[in-house]
Amino acid sequence: MLPDAASKPLGIFGGTFDPVHFGHLRLAEEAADLFGLQGVRWIPAGRPALRDTPRLGPRQRLDMVRLAIAGNPRFELDPAEVDTPGTSYTVPTLERLRQPDACGAERPLVLLLGNDAFASLAGWRRWRSLFELAHVAVAHRPGYPVDPERLPPELAAAFRRRLCPDPGQLASAPAGRVISFAMTPLDISATRIRALLAKGASPRYLMPDSVIAHIREHRFYTEN
Numbered sequence: 001m002l003p004d005a006a007s008k009p010l011g012i013f014g015g016t017f018d019p020v021h022f023g024h025l026r027l028a029e030e031a032a033d034l035f036g037l038q039g040v041r042w043i044p045a046g047r048p049a050l051r052d053t054p055r056l057g058p059r060q061r062l063d064m065v066r067l068a069i070a071g072n073p074r075f076e077l078d079p080a081e082v083d084t085p086g087t088s089y090t091v092p093t094l095e096r097l098r099q100p101d102a103c104g105a106e107r108p109l110v111l112l113l114g115n116d117a118f119a120s121l122a123g124w125r126r127w128r129s130l131f132e133l134a135h136v137a138v139a140h141r142p143g144y145p146v147d148p149e150r151l152p153p154e155l156a157a158a159f160r161r162r163l164c165p166d167p168g169q170l171a172s173a174p175a176g177r178v179i180s181f182a183m184t185p186l187d188i189s190a191t192r193i194r195a196l197l198a199k200g201a202s203p204r205y206l207m208p209d210s211v212i213a214h215i216r217e218h219r220f221y222t223e224n
């Protein structure tokens, strides 16, 4: 029997999105197809923990994601991290989604990450708890090889133990598996887009035109 919409896995996609680009959008779209997701919930980080302060504020980054995902019925925006004071951490976000008035305990959740983000996972606060709260799907990203040998030993062990070859299996448990997946390789980064904008070059075809128009209107990223 096919799972009904409310029990299909839900994708969770966090990021700084400073700014959002086609690498993010293709990752979410391809994951939705591959894992049979009911949808992808985009959760821009308010104040991300493990990196420099973003160039734009939480609301400005949230607005760009809203524009980027507009018109895609499988995508939704979750402003909770932006609205929460203090540093944004993924485990409390997932614990919130596990509440009965949100997704509940049984719904499969799939945390979507690029390979570079996964490689840094062992530095995340309470990272071991992630696997109790969600599956983790790791997208290949150009320039970041998928090699467990390069991971910290405890993360490599978790990766090997939890690795699941079959995307269809994510629907049969709420959390706990890790899957590595190839997506259309797009060597796009927000860092590079910010650099292009700072020197007055065009970011066209790297990100949605609607987001570019918004950036130009507000004169975002005009300085390095």
Ligand code: ATP
Pocket: 014, 015, 016, 017, 018, 022, 023, 024, 027, 112, 113, 114, 115, 116, 117, 118, 139, 140, 141, 142, 186, 187, 188, 189, 190, 191, 192
């Ligand atoms: P920056 O260059 O500022 O570090 P970024 O382009 O890496 O930004 P983030 O907002 O930090 O973007 O990324 C959010 C998530 O999307 C992360 O899990 C990251 O690995 C993933 N991601 C970003 N760009 C790509 C890409 N081109 N291909 C695959 N995954 C990506």
